[in-house]
Amino acid sequence: MEVIAYSENGVSLQGLLVLPPSATVRAGVLVCHEGPGRGDHVLRRLEMLAELGYAGFALDIYGEGSPVEKDPQKIFPRLMPWLEKREALRSRALAGLDTFKKAVQTELTFAIGFCFGGTVALELARMGAPVDGVVSFHGGLKATIPAVPGSVKAPILSCVGTEDPSIPLEDRTAFEAEMIAAEAKFQTLLFSGTKHAFTNKDAPPVPGLAYNAWAEQQSWSAMQSFFRALETK
Secondary structure: OEEEEEEEOOEEEEEEEEOOOOOOOOOEEEEEOEOOEOOHHHHHHHHHHHHOOOEEEEOOOOOOOOOOOOOHHHHHHHHHHHHHOHHHHHHHHHHHHHHHHHHOOOOOEEEEEEOHHHHHHHHHHHOOOOOOEEEEEOOOOOOOOOOOOOOOOOOEEEEEEOOOOOOOHHHHHHHHHHHHHOOOOEEEEEEOOOOEOOOOOOOOOOOOEOOOHHHHHHHHHHHHHHHHHHHOO
16 A cells, blocks of 8 residues: 655645556546545455455545544534535545546546545546546435536446435435436446445444445445446447
8 A cells, every 4th residue: 555645725635545466457446535534444445446456546635644533523514615615625536536547547547435435426427527437335416516418428326325314315316317417327226224324334323324234245246347347348
């Protein structure tokens, strides 16, 4: 695992790069962290991607490596300004993507994200960033800058739990309408009885959040199928 220093708008950032053990790299995968910060869950995902033959890069939204905030009362004040200022969020995410693409040059680059990171990955898709596919795991779907026809270049896979209080049915419906209007190629994968943060074994025991092994395994498998289809098209 290599730490790569970069910056955006005068803020010092630290990305984490993990390469596969084999000499051949299937593609690059940008990994966007959750609202609390870049914790063990993201590190596990980098290792899992490397085992599959991908070069993974965990970007840094908050700065200084995005250390994890464990106090629940401080998490939302930390992430909400980014959700409210999507242009700033897009710029910060794009800085991570650009750094990754310069560090590891691959034919294809994908972006994935979890929770808040899923929203970050979707913003990259909405803005037409140079990625070849986007996967959001229980990422928020609301758009303050909706996609417009032709803006979404990358196919999208969104994995959502039906019992996720932060992604209600109306948000899923609005996202579907947005993507259809934008003429985007997208897929929504729904998991019954599944709450927010279902991929994270370290999800805190608070209402609305819960790890779900079945949904975690199925969504990760769906991501792999999604990538394979794009790699062989």
